[in-house]
Amino acid sequence: MSEPSTTAHGSKIDPADTLPKLLLQHARIRSNSPAMREKAFGIWQTWTWAEMADEVGKLVCGLKALGLESGDKLAVVGDNRPRLYWSMVAAQCIGAIPVPLYQDSVAAEMIYILNDADIRFAVVEDQEQVDKLLEIKDRCPKLENVVYDEIRGLRDYEHTGLLHSIADLQTLGQDYDRAHSDFFERCVAETQGDQFAIMLYTSGTTGNPKGVLLTHDNLVITGRNGVEQEGLTADEEVLAYLPMAWVGDNLFSVTQSYVAGFCVNCPESTETVMTDMREIGPTYYFAPPRVYENLLTQVIIRMEDASAVKRKVFDYFMEVARKVGSRILDGEQVNSMERMKYWIGNVLVYAPLKNVLGFSRIKLAFTAGEAIGPDIFDFYRSLGINVKQLYGQTEATVFICVQPNGQVRADTVGVPAAGVEVKISDDGEVLYRSPGVFHSYYKNEKSTRSTKTEDGWVLTGDAGYFDDEGHLRIIDRAKDVGKLTSGAMFAPKYLENKLKFFPQVKEVVAFGDGRDFAAVFVNIDLDAVGNWAERQNMAYTGYTDLAARPEVAEMVRECVEKVNADLAEDSRLSASQIRRFLILPKELDADDGELTRTRKVRRNFIADRYEDLVNGLYDGRSAVDVDLEVKFEDGRTGRLLAKVEIQTAQAYGVTEMRKTG
Amino acid sequence: MARQPIGEILLKADNISLSFGGVKALSNISFDVREHELAAIIGPNGAGKSSMLNVINGFYHPQQGQITFKGQTRSRMKVHQAAVQGIARTFQNIALFKGMSVLDNLMTGRNLKMHSTMLEQAVYWGRARREELEHRGKVEEIIDFLNLESVRKTPVGRLPYGIQKRVELGRALAAEPSLLLLDEPMAGMNLEEKEDMCRFVLDVNEEFGTTIVLIEHDMAVVMDISDRVTVLDYGRLLAVGTPDEVRNNQEVIDAYLGVASD
Numbered sequence: 001m002s003e004p005s006t007t008a009h010g011s012k013i014d015p016a017d018t019l020p021k022l023l024l025q026h027a028r029i030r031s032n033s034p035a036m037r038e039k040a041f042g043i044w045q046t047w048t049w050a051e052m053a054d055e056v057g058k059l060v061c062g063l064k065a066l067g068l069e070s071g072d073k074l075a076v077v078g079d080n081r082p083r084l085y086w087s088m089v090a091a092q093c094i095g096a097i098p099v100p101l102y103q104d105s106v107a108a109e110m111i112y113i114l115n116d117a118d119i120r121f122a123v124v125e126d127q128e129q130v131d132k133l134l135e136i137k138d139r140c141p142k143l144e145n146v147v148y149d150e151i152r153g154l155r156d157y158e159h160t161g162l163l164h165s166i167a168d169l170q171t172l173g174q175d176y177d178r179a180h181s182d183f184f185e186r187c188v189a190e191t192q193g194d195q196f197a198i199m200l201y202t203s204g205t206t207g208n209p210k211g212v213l214l215t216h217d218n219l220v221i222t223g224r225n226g227v228e229q230e231g232l233t234a235d236e237e238v239l240a241y242l243p244m245a246w247v248g249d250n251l252f253s254v255t256q257s258y259v260a261g262f263c264v265n266c267p268e269s270t271e272t273v274m275t276d277m278r279e280i281g282p283t284y285y286f287a288p289p290r291v292y293e294n295l296l297t298q299v300i301i302r303m304e305d306a307s308a309v310k311r312k313v314f315d316y317f318m319e320v321a322r323k324v325g326s327r328i329l330d331g332e333q334v335n336s337m338e339r340m341k342y343w344i345g346n347v348l349v350y351a352p353l354k355n356v357l358g359f360s361r362i363k364l365a366f367t368a369g370e371a372i373g374p375d376i377f378d379f380y381r382s383l384g385i386n387v388k389q390l391y392g393q394t395e396a397t398v399f400i401c402v403q404p405n406g407q408v409r410a411d412t413v414g415v416p417a418a419g420v421e422v423k424i425s426d427d428g429e430v431l432y433r434s435p436g437v438f439h440s441y442y443k444n445e446k447s448t449r450s451t452k453t454e455d456g457w458v459l460t461g462d463a464g465y466f467d468d469e470g471h472l473r474i475i476d477r478a479k480d481v482g483k484l485t486s487g488a489m490f491a492p493k494y495l496e497n498k499l500k501f502f503p504q505v506k507e508v509v510a511f512g513d514g515r516d517f518a519a520v521f522v523n524i525d526l527d528a529v530g531n532w533a534e535r536q537n538m539a540y541t542g543y544t545d546l547a548a549r550p551e552v553a554e555m556v557r558e559c560v561e562k563v564n565a566d567l568a569e570d571s572r573l574s575a576s577q578i579r580r581f582l583i584l585p586k587e588l589d590a591d592d593g594e595l596t597r598t599r600k601v602r603r604n605f606i607a608d609r610y611e612d613l614v615n616g617l618y619d620g621r622s623a624v625d626v627d628l629e630v631k632f633e634d635g636r637t638g639r640l641l642a643k644v645e646i647q648t649a650q651a652y653g654v655t656e657m658r659k660t661g
Numbered sequence: 662m663a664r665q666p667i668g669e670i671l672l673k674a675d676n677i678s679l680s681f682g683g684v685k686a687l688s689n690i691s692f693d694v695r696e697h698e699l700a701a702i703i704g705p706n707g708a709g710k711s712s713m714l715n716v717i718n719g720f721y722h723p724q725q726g727q728i729t730f731k732g733q734t735r736s737r738m739k740v741h742q743a744a745v746q747g748i749a750r751t752f753q754n755i756a757l758f759k760g761m762s763v764l765d766n767l768m769t770g771r772n773l774k775m776h777s778t779m780l781e782q783a784v785y786w787g788r789a790r791r792e793e794l795e796h797r798g799k800v801e802e803i804i805d806f807l808n809l810e811s812v813r814k815t816p817v818g819r820l821p822y823g824i825q826k827r828v829e830l831g832r833a834l835a836a837e838p839s840l841l842l843l844d845e846p847m848a849g850m851n852l853e854e855k856e857d858m859c860r861f862v863l864d865v866n867e868e869f870g871t872t873i874v875l876i877e878h879d880m881a882v883v884m885d886i887s888d889r890v891t892v893l894d895y896g897r898l899l900a901v902g903t904p905d906e907v908r909n910n911q912e913v914i915d916a917y918l919g920v921a922s923d
Contacts, residue, residue: 041801042813152806153864156664271811 017193018216020056020093022258024188027053030234030261038082039268039276047082049261055083057184059090059166062173063121064183066145066164070095073117073199077101077110077133078125080240080266083149083166085254087123088244092197092216093187096121099199099211100244102597103129104590107136109209109597113201114140117211117442123166126150130163137162193217199442200247202394211442212247212394222397222436223255225418229402230364234261236284237361241266241273246598247394248368252286277358285365289372290599292387295357296376297503301531317345318382325350325382330406350383359385366390368398369598371474371493373501374410381408389413391472395451395458396420397436401472412471422472423457429478430460463491480603482513488575490518492603495576498566502559503528507588507595509606510578511614517579519617521610522556523587529555544642547583553647556583560649568653577651580617582624584610585642591631616646665870667888668696670729672717672840672872677726679712679896686712687723687896694840694874699866701875701883704893705916710876711753713893714842717874718750719743730840744773749838751829753845753876759818763809763828764800766817770835771796803831806868807861823854830861834869841865843875847882855879859886880917884908892916 016022026035031050038045047055068074074091076098078084088098099117101110103125110132113119120142124130130148137143147164148154157163164172177183197216201209226232240253257264262284267276303314324338334342354360365380365387372389380387386405391413392398400422403414416422420434433456440448452458463481464474475481476493484490492510495518499508506525512518526543529552533540540546564577588594594606607614609628616624628640672694679687687709694700702710715721717728719738727734730746749770757766775796777789785793804813807827812820817828826846833841846862847855863886865871877883883890884904892899892907894916900907907913 041798041805042810043801152868153860155867268810269808275811 017220018092018188018191018195019089019197019219019255019258020188020191022220023049023053023056023089024185026258026261033234033261034263035257035261036082036085036264036266037280038266039272039279042268044265044279052082052086055170056086056090056093057177058170058173059083059086060093060173060184060187061176061180062169062171063087063090063096064094064187065172065176066121066147066169068094068096068121072096072121073099073119075099075101075114075117075119075122076124076244077105077122077129078103078149078244079270080242080244080249080253081125081149082266084123084125084244085240085264085266087147087166088198088254091121092195093184093191095187095191095195097196097199097213099201100250101201102243102245105597106591107132111136111139112208113211114143116208117199117201118142120144121147123147124149127153130154130157134162191216193220196439198250200245200250200394210444210447213439213442214247214397214436215439218397218436218438219251219255220259221419222399222434223251223259225435226251226399227256227260229418232256232260232262232284232364236260236262236363237280237282238262238264238284239267239273239277239280239282240264241270241276242286242288243597247398248286248392251398252284252366274358278356279358281358281361283361283363285359285362287365287367288369288598289367289376290370292367292372292376292380293503296379297525297528299353299357300503301527304531304535314349317341317349318379320345321350321382322378325384326378326408329381329384329386330408346384354383354385359383362386364388368392370600371497372410373497375501377410390417391474393458393460395438396432396434397438399434399436400430400432400460403471407469407471409471412467412469412473414471416472424465425459427478428463428465428481430462430464430472430474431457432460433457480513484512484518484575485514485516486575489573490576491573494573495520495563495567495578496601498563499559499578502562504532504555505559507601509588509601509603511603511607511617512576515618518576519580520560520578520582521606521613522581522583524552524556524583526587543587544585544640547585548642548645550645553583553645556581557647557649564649565652568651574653578649579651580646580648582613582617582644582646584613585626585644586628586630586640589631613644616644622646664867665697667698670694671696671698671731672874673729674713674717675727675729677713677716677723677728679709679716679721679723685896687716687893689726690893690896690898691726692891692898692901694872696872697866697870699862699873699875699886699888701877701887701890702893703877703880703883703890704899705878707895708893709896710878710893711844712896714750714844714874714876717743717840718748718842744836747837747839748842749833749836749840750842751826751833751844751846753848755822755825755829757817757825757829757832760816762814762816763820763831764804764813766828767800767803767831767835768796770832771799773836799837800835803834806834806864807831823850823857826850826854826858827861830858830865834865834871837869839872841871841873843873845876845878847877847879855882862886 016025026049032048034046035049035052036047074096076084076088091098133146146162147166147169149166151165193216195216196213197219198214199211201211238253242249253264265280267273320341324334324342327334362385368390388403388408391401399417400420401414402417420432422432425431437456437458461478462474463476463478464472467473476491480492482490490512495510496508499505504525505522507523509521524547560578560581567577568574590597595601613624623643623645625643629637630640631637670693675691677687677690702713704710716723719740722737775792777792781789847858866873890904890907891901892913899912900910
């Protein structure tokens with residue numbers, strides 16, 4: 001696999017076919033419009049496109065002076081900070097490839113990626129990340145330079161050789177610039193659309209993460225298609241708060257901003273996102289379902305603590321919104337009485353609520369990554385917030401399917417996005433072909449070939465089908481769809497999602513492939529259940545204590561039985577009703593390897609780690625003792641001893657299952 | 662800019678004795694604190710640690726002995742004089758304005774540096790406006806420094822204990838003190854909060870060069886972060902020295918672990 005430093009086909013349709021070129025284009029045509037904001041010291045600091053180009057220019061020269069060459073890889077680790085974004089573009093100007101990493105990766109994960117990606121340069125946010133890199137330096141022999149943004153706590157560190165501050169780098173760059181006039185502009189002019197723009201590591205529910213190489217063409221064309229399809233303009237406001245290592249952040253907060261020319265806002269810190277969101281009032285927003293879910297949970301918790309009158313008003317108008325809100329949003333016929341009520345509701349409830357959530361100005365909000373609960377989805381849409389689902393992948397530069405305006409359903413992911421072809425293979429797997437299809441996996445020819453066919457189709461690994469309206473419906477990962485001993489289909493993700501839609505339930509792990517019946521592990525949501533417990537005057541010490549309460553088990557049983565009643569309606573899935581379940585004594589945690597960094601459950605890993613509990617679900621025991629090693633956030637380990645009760649739930653309708661135990 | 666080297670003597674206590682009626686809280690204590698130093702006073706409960714701090718910032722007046730601060734010797738001083746001279750402190754039991762936001766609490770720390778009159782402040786014009794902006798800027802730096810951004814506008818009473826302690830540290834810092842007295846900053850905290858607080862205390866010392874006198878009974882914390890340790894027991898001075906010296910001092914070991922009676 002060679003890296004195209006010169007382009008093979010020199011044809012140019014659009015002169016601004018790379019991110020650096022787009023940057024300079026905006027610096028010319030809208031030099032004084034805001035390009036980026038960051039809240040620092042309590043005040044939003046703004047950089048215009050011209051100022052941003054200037055900052056990037058200094059970084060380009062600085063990185064060059066430090067020895068960054070075309071084809072080098074530059075790791076970027078930290079929260080969404082302007083200087084980190086700028087270093088990524090700066091690297092692209094030189095022809096180097098930025099590799100953003102998850103800022104909460106533990107040392108072992110980092111070592112793997114730094115070595116796999118042959119990282120020579122790293123640009124990081126602060127002391128925390130510098131410490132992490134210094135700790136693993138010996139095991140990453142290729143790492144030569146670490147550049148940091150925030151000096152705090154780093155003054156005493158030895159600054160010879162390895163460590164540099166971004167400020168120093170930019171000063172170095174200014175000297176270099178004087179010696180090589182117009183270096184930045186010349187670099188930018190040399191960038192080509194088919195050059196690699198970025199390498200993103202997929203979190204990998206199995207095996208080691210793989211580096212997905214995307215070109216400028218992948219990013220820019222996909223980004224532009226999205227901008228045109230959704231009618232985005234240079235006036236949008238976006239809040240960049242999702243991990244920089246996620247493909248979505250690179251498309252929504254970087255590429256599309258560069259294509260459309262809109263402003264990207266970096267929050268003050270991860271804890272202040274809610275406040276910052278309210279102050280900025282983004283018009284274009286994206287979040288995984290989990291974020292929408294958390295916001296809704298908070299709203300509900302706070303409403304439960306509100307006075308009786310407020311609660312009545314809220315409940316009444318939310319009911320009105322549920323009935324007509326989504327229909328008004330979809331432009332359907334609604335009678336004037338209902339419209340009137342909705343208007344009053346807007347004054348009294350919806351508008352203030354949206355204001356608190358920071359959703360007042362939203363034109364378009366995306367959710368992706370996981371299935372979203374119908375209740376959650378409907379809640380936002382009924383408030384008049386245009387939340388849409390999209391189906392995407394890192395390998396596709398995000399977009400595969402998007403829901404068109406007016407045809408938004410909770411249980412589908414929409415129709416193929418602009419420029420994307422989608423088909424379903426004979427064994428039910430979803431395949432796509434698009435301008436966003438990745439170049440290859442870095443140094444992994446074998447995986448590239450098994451994922452991408454000769455003629456450019458990519459296997460998603462997801463099982464799905466098109467419904468009667470032509471909307472794609474995803475059931476589960478293709479390889480996870482299994483069979484019960486009775487031969488009936490078992491789609492674990494489908495069960496998990498259905499159960500996770502209850503606010504009391506945070507995570508679910510379903511078992512059933514090759515078994516007699518379906519059974520699940522449940523993580524309760526500490527916020528929601530904790531609040532409920534407080535209102536019941538139930539004292540508890542923490543998660544483990546609460547999880548072991550019989551009242552809580554009863555509450556979860558009700559949820560499970562509702563899911564069962566739902567499943568009983570569907571002939572294909574009624575066999576996978578949940579017969580037995582248990583509430584895990586600890587929260588599933590990415591630090592223990594139980595979740596991926598994007599918070600997807602790693603089912604096989606969990607099945608191994610909690611083998612005793614899984615056996616308990618199936619051998620008819622009523623309780624199981626567990627002895628677990630747990631890792632705390634500071635890296636220390638401890639033990640957790642608990643007795644876990646195993647619960648049974650009622651199944652409905654047709655059952656041909658054999659009794660166990 | 663690395664940590665500033667430890668300099669001249671900033672504070673000197675000479676033969677301090679303090680008693681309440683018949684109770685001798687401090688007897689004949691002498692020690693000194695140098696510029697940019699992180700000094701700790703340790704000792705079992707009732708050893709006279711808090712009394713010593715109260716003497717330093719002029720809240721108690723010792724019957725004997727004198728305090729020399731920045732070359733000025735005095736035996737009696739009012740609390741506000743201490744503040745004017747650049748001594749700020751936090752308390753063992755949090756003493757914040759519970760109903761006010763974090764931001765407002767920190768602004769009160771700037772009080773001594775405000776010169777505009779009440780009338781000027783009421784109309785928010787000229788000097789008052791300039792001052793307000795300047796002080797707010799300074800306070801925002803502290804908010805950033807102590808990672809308090811997310812609670813900037815939250816009333817202090819609603820915050821968890823560990824954060825309140827941090828706010829109190831922030832208020833003391835807002836006065837830009839040359840000597841900072843911390844009365845058990847880690848008391849009642851869990852491990853993580855303690856680690857955070859240690860980090861902040863060290864950062865304050867490094868970043869602002871502030872001289873710090875710290876009272877603490879968590880030995881591990883003290884030994885980890887201080888340059889010099891003064892050990893008190895029943896109002897007596899047991900030992901002064903580096904953490905290592907103190908750790909190996911037989912008298913200290915006896916006081917902390919007790920001595921076998923036979």
